[in-house]
Amino acid sequence: MRLSPDQMIFWQHGFLKLNGTIVFTWGLMLVLAVGSKLITRKLSTELKRSRWQNLLEIVVTAIEKQIEEVGLPHPEKYIGFLGTLFLFVALAALCTVIPGYEPPTGSLSTTAALALCVFVAVPLFGIEEQGLGGYLKTYVQPTVIMLPFNLISELSRTLALAVRLFGNMMSGAMIIAILLTITPYVFPIVMTALGLLTGMVQAYIFSILAAVYIAAATRTRKPKPKPEPAPAT
């Protein structure tokens, strides 16, 4: 029972292994990079534009709007990171329709790498926004006793991001594999559709959670004005 694309070996030389995770990850990167390069070769600002440019514009503006709604007022600073996260995880899930393909996010190494990227990006964006002292002060908010809890929550958030995405992707692939041995006709197709849906939802969740963590780190904390007493009616 194959637990992850790590166990599909395409080529081996000594201890260097080219396994399924690496091949599919690089394949996705190629598709994303070459596709975007080809589509953005001739950008047009008039009303008449190519369908692919329209598609990319829809995607980019939707991601920008989501980042703004989460509470990051200048989405262009963060859309490079958050948009890439969303597009990579979503494409990794969508390509499940191609036969012979296993999503590379079904391997704990890929999801751990993505979660580590978020773990490093949150302090980077926070320091860029608030300065080193201002960002480090957020760890001792509201009191110094919260310092170990804040640190532990940082680590556990990262771990939760990695395991959540890995568990969802792996369970989708595994359920399809098990069902193929039991009822090979119609039911696996239904489960593949469900796996596609959960893959897209998990891609959205991953990037929204990354955006929420970054928003929490870059929020400038002003003292809240005292609420006025409600007028007596």
Next chain:
Amino acid sequence: MDSSTLIAVASIATAGLTTGIGCMCPALGEGRAVATALTSLAQQPDASATITRTLFVGLAMIESTAIYCFVVSMILIFANPFWNHVIAGATQAAGK
């Protein structure tokens, strides 16, 4: 009952119990979350985008505890280190 049988029985029983309990409790929590979200959607339909997004994020966080239980069950069944140790010892003893 020797130790290898004990390991097998404990792994199988625990795997089943983990999945059973680990699917029930998050389902209860998610049911309550969706019920509250529906109530607030009925009260304020024009906040539906925010409510829906927050609902999905909350559901994903609750779902992740179910996923943790599932991952532990899978490890117990397919990647069990104790069982692998027993199997390695058995094949070594049979090979001698």
